[in-house]
Amino acid sequence: MAQWLVIFLLPLAAWSGWWVAMRKEARMLRQNRSRAAYFEGLSYLLNDQTDKAVDVFVNMSALDHQTIDNQLTLGSLFRKRGELDRALHLHQQLAEQTTEPRQKRNIQFELGEDYRAAGMFAQAQSIFEALFNDQSEQRVMAVLIDVYERTGNWQAAQDMAQLWQDSGYGDKSRALGQYDCELAIEARARGDKGAAQAYLQSALGRDHGCIRANMLLGECALDDARYLSAIHALQSTADLSPAHIPELLPSLRKAHLAINQKDAYRSWLKELASRYDKARLQTAIADELAALDQPYEARVVLEQAVAGQRNPLLVWSCLRHHVPLEDHSEEIISALKPQTIYQCHDCGFRQQRPCWHCPACFSWNSFQAVLELKMEQR
Structure with a gap:
């Protein structure tokens, strides 16, 4: 009986050894093909043949899923270089071929970033909101706040910033106060004075030193012929920020003269x-x-x-x-002619009108008045 068992097991052992060896050889072959494709892609990149490089790296995903992270890095590089069409092409191809949930989520995030960089905020918002609903992730919340700001969706920006703050990711009180100011301006434009007043009070509750909220309270009071309230709000703003006094003076003069x-x-x-x-x-x-x-x-x-x-x-x-x-x-x-230029102290963006939200770096309350003197040629 033992002899028959040995005779039966010997072929089975031989076949098992052959199967393991073939598996190992197939794995090594895939790794070698993946490595060769990777270096082929790098060669195309060095020769500035980025289209061919993208095709090579996309095809690598069928060989080795570990290369997807490298391809995502490549797509980010394209985006930073301004080659948004190549970044979109790469990420769209990866999204169609990848099924693993974590990798698919990372690819969708990068695709949303491509749309955001291209100014296609509706597409970016759709992707990021889907990612957020699937999982409340810090990086998704950050980019959603930015997208809402850029599209002027102040209520959504405020809700997301409040959730960010409540989640312990950082203080957003200043930004929340600015969102209240934007919402107050919108309420004022549609004739809802009560809502505008409530938003401005909320802004001061979030950010006690909010200069913009005080200025808007003064301007609203002036428009409503509540001159004493206007004077109090505007002079309070002057005490908070002496640099803004020149902009406040015409309104203060109007209010004082109105009540003799x-x-x-x-x-x-x-x-x-x-x-x-x-x-x-x-x-x-x-x-x-x-x-x-x-x-x-x-x-x-x-x-x-x-x-x-x-x-x-x-x-x-x-x-x-x-x-x-x-x-x-x-x-x-x-011959000297002074000119007031407003410059963002975060990024250096300059323009001729005061601004609360920098259109270049999107910082809040970052503009300072800079005086320039020009010499006229006569």
């Missing part, structure tokens, strides 16, 4: 002039005093300011208000 408080406004301007020595603010105060039919007081402010600093802007303002200058050539100085 010209003298109070003039006194407040003189107090500001004694408190701050910034040339732009001194010039704005002088202009306001002149608008109140107080040219003498405007000249006094400028004389005191220019005595302390020979700033070209002050010199130009002195000439406008007929303040005598002894040591300057009026022909040269009168």
Whole structure:
């Protein structure tokens, strides 16, 4: 019996050894083919034949699923180089061929990033919302907030930012306050003053130092002829951010004159002039005093300011208000033309109008006024 068992087992053992050897050889063959294809793709990339490289890397996914991560990296590289068509082509091909859930999710995310980079926000939003509904992931929440901001969907941006904050991913109070301000502007545009007021109060509740909310409260009060409320809100804004005072002064003048408080406004301007020595603010105060039919007081402010600093802007303002200058050539100085440029301190983007949301880097409240002097050629 034992002999018959040995006779039966010997062929089985031989066949098992052959099967294992063939499996190992097939695996090594696949690895070698995958490695060869990988280096072939790299060769195409080095020769700037990116179309052929994409085809090679896509075909590799049928040989070895471990290469998908490398292909995703390649697609990200295409996107960063601005080759969005190649990135989309690669990611779309991978999405059609991949069935493993984790890899498919990563491919869909990269495809959404391609659409976002191309400005196709509707397609990007659809992909990211599907990913978010499937699994609330931090990276998906971050890009959804960005997409909602870029498309002006402020309520959705606020909801997602609130969820981000509640999830412990980071403080979003400043952004939430800005979303409230945007929603208040929309409510105001459709005539819903109550909702606008509620949004602005919410903005201050989220971000106590929200300059924009205070300014909007003042402007809303001014539009509604609630002049005392407007003065309180705008002067509070001036205390919070002296750099914004020149933009506040016309509205403050309108509110004071509406309730016959010209003298109070003039006194407040003189107090500001004694408190701050910034040339732009001194010039704005002088202009306001002149608008109140107080040219003498405007000249006094400028004389005191220019005595302390020979700033070209002050010199130009002195000439406008007929303040005598002894040591300057009026022909040269009168050629100076100041211009206010607003520049983002995060990315350096510049434009001629103030802005709360940078169109280049999408930072909030990042613009600062920068004064430039240009010399006219005569």
